[in-house]
Amino acid sequence: MRRSENNDQAASKLGSRLDDNLTQLRSLYQDCFDVVFHEFRYGKSVRAALVYIAGLSNIDEINRMILQSAGKTEPPEKGSGIDAYRPIVPVSSTHPVSTPNDVVKEVSDGNPVLLVDGETGGLAVALASWDQRSVQEPEAEAVVRGPREGFIETLQVNTAMLRRKLKTPSLKMRTMTIGKFSQTQVVIAYLDGVADPGLLSEMEQRLKRIQIDGILETGYIQEMIEDNPMSPFPLLQTTERPDIAAAHLLEGRIVLLVEGTPLTLIAPVSFFSFLQSAEDYYQSFYFGTAIRWLRYLFTLIALIGPSLYVAIITFHQEMIPTTLLLSMAKSRELIPFPALVEALLMEVTFEALREAGVRLPKQVGAAVSIVGALVIGQAAISAGLVSSPMVMVVAVTGIASFMIPHYTMGIAIRIIRFPMMLLAGFLGFYGLILGTLFLLTHLFSLRSFGVPYMAPVATTEKTGLKDVLVRAPLWNMRIRPHFTGRWNKYRQQPGSSYQVRRRGGPK
Amino acid sequence: MNGSARRSGMGLVLALLVASSIGLTGCWDRQEVNDLALVMGAGLDLSEDNKLELSVQIFVAKQAGDQQGSAGGGSGMSSGTAKEQTTVYTATGDTIADAATKLQELLPRKVFWGHGEVFVFGEQLAKHGITDQTDFLMRHPGPRLGAFVFVSKGKAKDVMARPSQLERNISEGLREMAKSQTGLRVNVKELMQMLKSDAGAEALPLVSINKRNPESNQSPFISGTAVLKDGKMVGQIDEYTTRGIMWLRNSVKESVITFKPAGSNGFVSAHLNRSKVRLIPSIRGDEWSIRVQISSEANLIQNESGLDPLEPRQANRIQEGLNDEVSDRIESALAEAQRKMDADIFGFSDTFRRSYPKQWERVKKNWSEKFPQVRVDVSSDVRLKRPGFSGK
Known part of the structure; x- marks a missing residue:
């Protein structure tokens, strides 16, 4: 009952009587102590009111620009319309609002709304300002060489950072509001003339279909719009680095910026872009290539390292070199558990330690790592619970899982490690192969916004392999990735790479 | 809505199938390393009543310092003292397979042939003929085809019982000697090829124990070649x-x-x-x-x-x-x-x-x-x- 009443009021129009309007708004903002209704006068006679939320608007500016001058200013004639007040309010941006709905929206955004007795509608004044985190180095995606700035929680700052990277009117940013209560602003950024128009409309459609009460993080949107919602693999990439976002825009992808979170979403993405870091492109391409191979190797270890160990030690002992087996046999001699139990024990402990380390306050974190080192280190061995090779395997796997530069992919790989271990423990190599085949089949069937997840592997796009198998020199990668960039094929002038190599740059 | 329900239903069925496949096949051939008796090498002799005597050298994983109890596990990877790391078990039977079965009865752990890298035929057995024994080495899935084959002067059992001065055990010592190619180097597969070829003659490296002082601790060494014709030893070459x-x-x-x-x-x-x-x-x-x-x-x-x-x-x-x-x-x-x-x-x-x-x-x-x-x-x-x- 109450709700529908509120809605009716919100849908109606603001009248010209200040008291009526205020009553209406007050009833909307019933029990909202943070909403300020400040009444004052223009000149001697004209009553006016300012509606704003404490902490969202700049009080100093309100005092200086509106309230201080109000007493001294002679107001326009009554009935000359709210627009007549625009010159009186010395603020760069003002715009009229006509319904309580609009008022609520502006007030929620931090823009004070000026209501004047005798004038229909109100005037929203752009004086929004609230405490925000300053731009800092993104901790989750650190680089040695590369820009140090990261997105923050404020949308305008983020769009500005993106605009600074790509100073072109081709960088378009469409906006949408999602979330019934949160009214979260979402910006769809893309490069006009590079991005696929079909992709854009698909993205808009998927976003429009979201009917939810609130969006608190990009994760909400990601789960809602992924092509295969049941897959453990992330089908959209997140980043808090403007340079990564810009790089993806240049390859024809779409970047979603969401109010209130430093993480942006990138679509469509391929599996391999989760194994690439920004620095691959900033350092020498020899280094970039080597690091990529290292990453591929360790991703594989993170996925099947413990399973491989369990399978070999419980089923295929003849595969281990004799001397190594003898050492292993010696250290396993007094262990009461089967290798599978041993491995699960250690891996679960390791995951628990990692999780505890992430959640705990920084001051306590050190204690966790010390205890952790003891638990999965020497103490476990000397207690006779686990063998020393197993500790090695768990440690290497732990390091390997931290080698994956994107956290979301790291989680997926870590989770899948456990069923793989069970398969290896029950069926040996047979199970391991079975699991791997199942996983590969799944991976190759995935799509991210219609683009094959494993592209360019097993697709007809051969040039894309230059950015997967190796990190080819920049002057050699003249063509944008086929699946997202074929609407604007060349990112370098045809023939320019030849010039770079021969003469040190285009003439 | 309907489609997703059907899909999750199919997923459930698939998950059940996968789960049951694990339960059904089970882990019947799962073997923990500490339930295995690792055969390092085997010696084959002819016993006095013309039966086959199988002597296997088995790795003893228990460490010398195990009395210290729980702390023992920690030093696992460091190699302990070279002595008493292996023990020799002997069983007699009509064939190797028979002897191996009897051997299994003597042991609390499963005999694991996969790391047996050396097979030594005793002189008597070599003179009697080795073709039938080689059949076991080829046919049984356990023993490796790459294991090296020797003929010993005297009993193979004595060779297996000897310690190695430098290597972990004598099997390893013989393997390293074969690999260094100071004498002949023949593995099971090559022996089989020789036995099957039309030449009708085989040559195997000959292992001997120091003759002058049989009590000395010196490890057995390769001392020439045993020549066999149709699987029967006919002579030695220095x-x-x-x-x-x-x-x-x-x-x-x-x-x-x-x-x-x-x-x-x-x-x-x-x-x-x-x-x-x-x-x-x-x-x-x-x-x-x-x-x-x-x-x-x-x-x-x-x-x-x-x-x-x-x-x-x-x-x-x-x-x-x-x-x-x-x-x-x-x-x-x-x-x-x-x-x-x-x-x-x-x-x-x-x-x-x-x-x-x-x-x-x-x-x-x-x-x-x-x-x-x-x-x-x-x-x-x-x-x-x-x-x-x-x-x-």
Whole structure:
């Protein structure tokens, strides 16, 4: 009952009587102590009111620009319309609002709304300002060489950072509001003339279909719009680095910026872009290539390292070199558990330690790592619970899982490690192969916004392999990735790479 | 809505299927390492009542310092004392398989053949015949085809019971000795190939224990070659002549030859590498002959002869001496194996079969009569490549 009443009021129009309007708004903002209704006068006679939320608007500016001058200013004639007040309010941006709905929206955004007795509608004044985190180095995606700035929680700052990277009117940013209560602003950024128009409309459609009460993080949107919602693999990439976002825009992808979170979403993405870091492109391409191979190797270890160990030690002992087996046999001699139990024990402990380390306050974190080192280190061995090779395997796997530069992919790989271990423990190599085949089949069937997840592997796009198998020199990668960039094929002038190599740059 | 419900239903069915497959197949062949008796090597002997005696050397994972209890697990990866790491179990049966079954009854752990790298046949058994035993080594999925095979002077059991001075245990020691190619090196697969070939003769490295002092702790070593015909041992060849056999079998990769060149009274030693031997058969009428063509490179490593290897004529004399020495070794091997034992351990039969299949078919049946009559011409082409320079 109450709700529908509120809605009716919100849908109606603001009248010209200040008291009526205020009553209406007050009833909307019933029990909202943070909403300020400040009444004052223009000149001697004209009553006016300012509606704003404490902490969202700049009080100093309100005092200086509106309230201080109000007493001294002679107001326009009554009935000359709210627009007549625009010159009186010395603020760069003002715009009229006509319904309580609009008022609520502006007030929620931090823009004070000026209501004047005798004038229909109100005037929203752009004086929004609230405490925000300053731009800092993104901790989750650190680089040695590369820009140090990261997105923050404020949308305008983020769009500005993106605009600074790509100073072109081709960088378009469409906006949408999602979330019934949160009214979260979402910006769809893309490069006009590079991005696929079909992709854009698909993205808009998927976003429009979201009917939810609130969006608190990009994760909400990601789960809602992924092509295969049941897959453990992330089908959209997140980043808090403007340079990564810009790089993806240049390859024809779409970047979603969401109010209130430093993480942006990138679509469509391929599996391999989760194994690439920004620095691959900033350092020498020899280094970039080597690091990529290292990453591929360790991703594989993170996925099947413990399973491989369990399978070999419980089923295929003849595969281990004799001397190594003898050492292993010696250290396993007094262990009461089967290798599978041993491995699960250690891996679960390791995951628990990692999780505890992430959640705990920084001051306590050190204690966790010390205890952790003891638990999965020497103490476990000397207690006779686990063998020393197993500790090695768990440690290497732990390091390997931290080698994956994107956290979301790291989680997926870590989770899948456990069923793989069970398969290896029950069926040996047979199970391991079975699991791997199942996983590969799944991976190759995935799509991210219609683009094959494993592209360019097993697709007809051969040039894309230059950015997967190796990190080819920049002057050699003249063509944008086929699946997202074929609407604007060349990112370098045809023939320019030849010039770079021969003469040190285009003439 | 409907579609997703159906899909999740299918997912459930799939998950059930996968889960049941795990439960059904189970882990029937799962074996923890600490439930295995790791066989390092096995010795096969003929017992007095003509049965097969199987002696296996089994790795003992328990450490010397295990009394300390729980702390023992920690030092697992560091290798403990070399002694008492293995133990020898012996079982008797009608066949190896029978003996192995009986052996299993003696052990609390499952016998695991996958790391048995050495099989030693006792002298008595070798004389009795080894073909049937080799069948087990080939047919049973456990033993490795790459395991090395030896014949021991005396009982194989005594060899297996010996410790190794440098290696973990004697099996490992024998394996390393075989790999270093100071003597013959034959694994199960090669032995099987020899047994199946038309030559009808096999050569296996001979292991012996120090004879002068049988109580001494010295580890067994390779001391020549055992020659077998149709799986039965017919004779032994000493170390020196073994080198000749290895030349003929083209298994000499490196060797050091010491000799006195003609017309000098000091020794010259040369290190030979890149050795290559070709057997070229030819049949003229009834006369079968083989030309043995040896090519090798020599580096002078010691020169006591007073000859100047930088002076072409004197260098030639060294080179000729080298060639004579190599030919001599081959001649002595031929004398032993071809003329005395009539055992074609050099693979002459295969060479003839490949080049003259028709003639071979006719001779095949009585190859053992033909073999001693085959004329062998040795032509050695060893070149002195690096005379070294010592200032004079």
